[in-house]
Amino acid sequence: MEADSFVPYNPTTYSDDEIKTRAEEFHQWIDSRRSVRKFSDEPIPIEVINNIIKAASTAPSGAHKQPWTFCVVSDPEMKKKIREAAEKEEYENYHRRMNDEWLGDLKPLGTNHIKPYLEHAPYLIVVMKKAFEIEEGEKRQTYYTNESVGLASGFLLAAIHHAGLVALTHTPSPMIFLKRILNRPKEEQPFLLIPVGKPAENTMVPDLKRKPLEDVTAYY
Ligand code: IYR
Numbered sequence: 464m465e466a467d468s469f470v471p472y473n474p475t476t477y478s479d480d481e482i483k484t485r486a487e488e489f490h491q492w493i494d495s496r497r498s499v500r501k502f503s504d505e506p507i508p509i510e511v512i513n514n515i516i517k518a519a520s521t522a523p524s525g526a527h528k529q530p531w532t533f534c535v536v537s538d539p540e541m542k543k544k545i546r547e548a549a550e551k552e553e554y555e556n557y558h559r560r561m562n563d564e565w566l567g568d569l570k571p572l573g574t575n576h577i578k579p580y581l582e583h584a585p586y587l588i589v590v591m592k593k594a595f596e597i598e599e600g601e602k603r604q605t606y607y608t609n610e611s612v613g614l615a616s617g618f619l620l621a622a623i624h625h626a627g628l629v630a631l632t633h634t635p636s637p638m639i640f641l642k643r644i645l646n647r648p649k650e651e652q653p654f655l656l657i658p659v660g661k662p663a664e665n666t667m668v669p670d671l672k673r674k675p676l677e678d679v680t681a682y683y
Pocket of ligand 1: 553568572574575633634635636
């Protein structure tokens with residue numbers, strides 16, 4: 464891709480009052496997003512997922528390389544394979560790899576190695592990070608891939624919330640099994656595993672509080 468020409472950019476502008484209100488309302492809206500671990504198996508049209516992915520793919524990226532692939536899994540057999548492999552890694556994590564501090568930090572979330580949502584959610588979106596690209600048989604560089612794919616994943620979560628669906632940002636580490644199960648090319652590395660769907664009836668979430676502004680800011 465070459466962007467050697469510039470085009471006019473005229474984003475919508477607002478009055479100062481509107482800007483204040485919009486910032487406040489956006490915060491209130493996005494603050495209502497929660498990670499969910501219990502999904503309904505109600506199907507969701509693929510067009511919804513495709514639009515969510517198109518939104519995610521508008522994220523900024525190093526040298527505009529968009530170094531990501533969103534793998535969409537709805538096949539029950541494949542979801543089952545992913546669940547089995549994820550639970551195997553998570554068993555090791557919970558029983559051997561995570562230390563006491565980590566296990567203590569997870570206590571309020573009530574998690575364990577058993578992951579039914581990997582089969583219940585109508586879609587699993589596996590976000591892949593491209594360490595490099597192959598263009599017309601040539602190896603090409605990508606840049607700031609963690610930053611880029613992290614931003615795209617944030618956009619993805621916001622798009623999911625905007626659509627009225629829920630998700631979980633899941634990292635059953637090491638996630639290399641996803642590359643094998645999904646048969647992905649050598650340039651791709653699994654980045655996040657994100658079940659997407661509607662919440663199960665009467666879904667509960669931990670009573671978490673977000674840090675106040677003064678704990679997450681420094682002004683100069
Ligand atoms: N991946 C494990 C453990 C886990 C780790 C963190 I850090 C979390 O914020 C939540 C869970 C699991 O999904 O259970």
